Amino acid sequence: MNGAAPLVEMKGVSREYPATPMPVRVLAEVDFSLNAGECAAIIGPSGCGKSTFLNILGTLDTPTGGEYRFNGRDTCELSANELAALRNRDIGFVFQLHHLLPQCTAVENVLVPALVATHPDEARARAVDLLGRVGLEHRIDARPGQLSGGERQRVAVVRALINRPALLLADEPTGSLNQEGAEKLADLLLELHRQEGMAVVIVTHAPAIAARFGRVLELRDGRLAARD
Numbered sequence: 001m002n003g004a005a006p007l008v009e010m011k012g013v014s015r016e017y018p019a020t021p022m023p024v025r026v027l028a029e030v031d032f033s034l035n036a037g038e039c040a041a042i043i044g045p046s047g048c049g050k051s052t053f054l055n056i057l058g059t060l061d062t063p064t065g066g067e068y069r070f071n072g073r074d075t076c077e078l079s080a081n082e083l084a085a086l087r088n089r090d091i092g093f094v095f096q097l098h099h100l101l102p103q104c105t106a107v108e109n110v111l112v113p114a115l116v117a118t119h120p121d122e123a124r125a126r127a128v129d130l131l132g133r134v135g136l137e138h139r140i141d142a143r144p145g146q147l148s149g150g151e152r153q154r155v156a157v158v159r160a161l162i163n164r165p166a167l168l169l170a171d172e173p174t175g176s177l178n179q180e181g182a183e184k185l186a187d188l189l190l191e192l193h194r195q196e197g198m199a200v201v202i203v204t205h206a207p208a209i210a211a212r213f214g215r216v217l218e219l220r221d222g223r224l225a226a227r228d
């Protein structure tokens with residue numbers, strides 16, 4: 001890790017989608033930086049570009065303008081293989097729809113990002129430990145179809161953390177949960193953040209959840225601004 005640089009740094013990042021009569025500009029010269037171990041929450045109305053922003057942070061999408069650096073490295077200079085390795089090693093994703101593999105058990109789902117791990121025994125021990133820390137020690141061999149919505153979401157959070165990422169990206173992870181479930185998931189993300197020390201960027205529609213992550217930014221009209 002490059003100690004001097006922020007973990008992630010966007011400078012003047014834009015994202016346009018081609019459309020007629022003119023391209024749609026979803027992000028307009030967004031500046032954003034986050035140091036290792038910090039948290040931020042992104043709020044904003046539906047369609048304002050929150051997922052687009054998060055996908056660029058996760059290198060799943062590329063800006064059409066501006067610069068995005070991860071750990072001091074300009075991501076547009078990285079090859080597809082280097083980006084795939086960076087995503088697998090340094091970034092954990094939690095999506096609104098958890099995308100668990102239905103045919104695999106909870107612990108097998110958690111181990112998917114660790115399939116390329118050099119120490120499979122250690123990865124499995126960590127998977128079991130993390131599942132225990134989220135209260136699922138008795139459900140490690142259950143398949144997603146046998147788990148509740150909240151339990152599945154906890155498996156998805158654990159899966160995102162299996163490779164000890166420096167950055168956890170969560171796109172409306174509480175979107176399909178009721179208020180109590182959403183608060184519990186926020187508790188869990190913050191607890192794991194304290195224990196594991198990873199940086200977190202969460203997208204949420206719920207202002208009360210966003211406020212718990214300390215720094216709240218609002219995306220509106222393509223621009224990102226601190227919310228006071």
Ligand SMILES: Nc1ncnc2c1ncn2[C@@H]1O[C@H](COP(=O)(O)OP(=O)(O)OP(=O)(O)O)[C@@H](O)[C@H]1O
Nearest residue numbers: 017018024026044045046047048049050051052053
């Ligand atoms: N592949 C695409 N082609 C064209 N337009 C797109 C594409 N993907 C997204 N958009 C548009 O970009 C805008 C931002 O989409 P995005 O998914 O980032 O919004 P969002 O803030 O995450 O919304 P939500 O809260 O509903 O999830 C929307 O108007 C969407 O229709």
Ligand SMILES: [Mg+2]
Nearest residue numbers: 050051052171
């Ligand atoms: Mg979205």
